[in-house]
Amino acid sequence: MKKIYIFSICIFVLFSCSHREDSVSLLLYNQSDPYVNIFADQIKYLGAKSFQLDTFDSQNSQIIQNEFIEEQMDKTDLMIINPVDRLGAYSIIKKLKSKGIPVIFFNREPLSEDLDLWDKAYYVGARAQQSGQIQAQMIMTLFGTDPVNLNRHDKNGNGIIETVILKGEQGHQDAEIRTSEVVKSFSENKFQLDILITEVANWKRDEAYEKMKIILELYGDSVELVISNNDAMALGAISIMRQSGFFRDDNHDGKIGTDDDSWLPVVGIDGLDEAIELIEKGYLYGSVLNDSRSQAQAIVELSEVLMKGGDLESMNFPLVDGNYIWIDYKVLQ
Numbered sequence: 001m002k003k004i005y006i007f008s009i010c011i012f013v014l015f016s017c018s019h020r021e022d023s024v025s026l027l028l029y030n031q032s033d034p035y036v037n038i039f040a041d042q043i044k045y046l047g048a049k050s051f052q053l054d055t056f057d058s059q060n061s062q063i064i065q066n067e068f069i070e071e072q073m074d075k076t077d078l079m080i081i082n083p084v085d086r087l088g089a090y091s092i093i094k095k096l097k098s099k100g101i102p103v104i105f106f107n108r109e110p111l112s113e114d115l116d117l118w119d120k121a122y123y124v125g126a127r128a129q130q131s132g133q134i135q136a137q138m139i140m141t142l143f144g145t146d147p148v149n150l151n152r153h154d155k156n157g158n159g160i161i162e163t164v165i166l167k168g169e170q171g172h173q174d175a176e177i178r179t180s181e182v183v184k185s186f187s188e189n190k191f192q193l194d195i196l197i198t199e200v201a202n203w204k205r206d207e208a209y210e211k212m213k214i215i216l217e218l219y220g221d222s223v224e225l226v227i228s229n230n231d232a233m234a235l236g237a238i239s240i241m242r243q244s245g246f247f248r249d250d251n252h253d254g255k256i257g258t259d260d261d262s263w264l265p266v267v268g269i270d271g272l273d274e275a276i277e278l279i280e281k282g283y284l285y286g287s288v289l290n291d292s293r294s295q296a297q298a299i300v301e302l303s304e305v306l307m308k309g310g311d312l313e314s315m316n317f318p319l320v321d322g323n324y325i326w327i328d329y330k331v332l333q
């Protein structure tokens with residue numbers, strides 16, 4: 001009887017050890033960022049069946065993030081990191097490599113030479129160029145597609161689109177590349193753009209609201225277009241624009257839209273639920289889906305393969321250049 005008892009305990013211990021759930025640490029640059037928060041929810045939801053996930057909010061501080069990484073290094077099998085400072089990835093990769101812990105970065109792209117430091121360091125993201133190009137495409141269509149014959153959205157009829165740009169965080173690859181690419185796409189298509197002002201609002205709705213308030217005081221009626229690097233800032237701009245008399249149902253057709261005199265095109269990026277609602281209601285002209293669901297699926301699949309030793313070549317999301325997975329942006333209108 002005693003023998004059977006001891007045997008059962010041994011089997012139980014062996015079984016529970018061999019079925020220990022893999023442990024993954026998810027580090028966010030800042031949980032109060034609405035896009036990143038939704039992204040994290042997708043990873044948690046999709047990863048729940050495969051691993052035990054602990055989430056850490058770095059509160060926009062690389063120092064705090066580094067402390068979390070240090071604390072978790074001996075407890076975790078893999079790290080999924082949204083770095084605060086993309087340049088901070090260099091020392092993170094070196095540390096994790098020394099401990100043999102695979103790492104998947106997302107949303108803020110490390111330098112490629114840093115990713116190359118280790119063959120178990122990856123980046124899952126979207127190509128920022130594409131989002132700027134899609135924004136430009138939507139706007140060129142709105143203005144009539146012919147650069148020398150702009151339609152009535154060129155309110156002063158001078159053949160030039162007077163625009164305001166709301167920029168995300170300085171130095172962030174998405175803020176820099178989205179801004180330069182949208183401008184480049186206009187000039188490549190021979191559209192003339194007059195950038196009245198570029199204001200940095202750090203991805204934040206409240207900051208964009210305040211910046212846009214000043215912009216409206218300075219430029220008022222001359223603005224013909226608002227290009228925002230993300231939806232949160234576009235929503236902030238729309239709030240103050242509505243309070244300042246934009247977006248009324250001037251033609252009394254019961255809808256807000258491009259036919260109303262007080263309507264002005266505002267475009268964003270991300271595809272937040274609230275942005276989609278405002279597109280449906282006619283306030284936001286369009287957005288670009290920064291597909292966090294597919295990116296989260298890719299992160300979870302890659303994590304599973306890395307931890308369980310599966311085949312990297314046969315994943316649903318193919319690896320490009322050894323350590324990248326790219327997900328396409330999509331038009332939202």
Ligand code: GAL
Nearest residue numbers: 033035036107174203230270
């Ligand atoms: C961008 C996103 C922004 C903001 C930023 C944070 O990709 O469009 O809304 O979340 O990432 O890194």
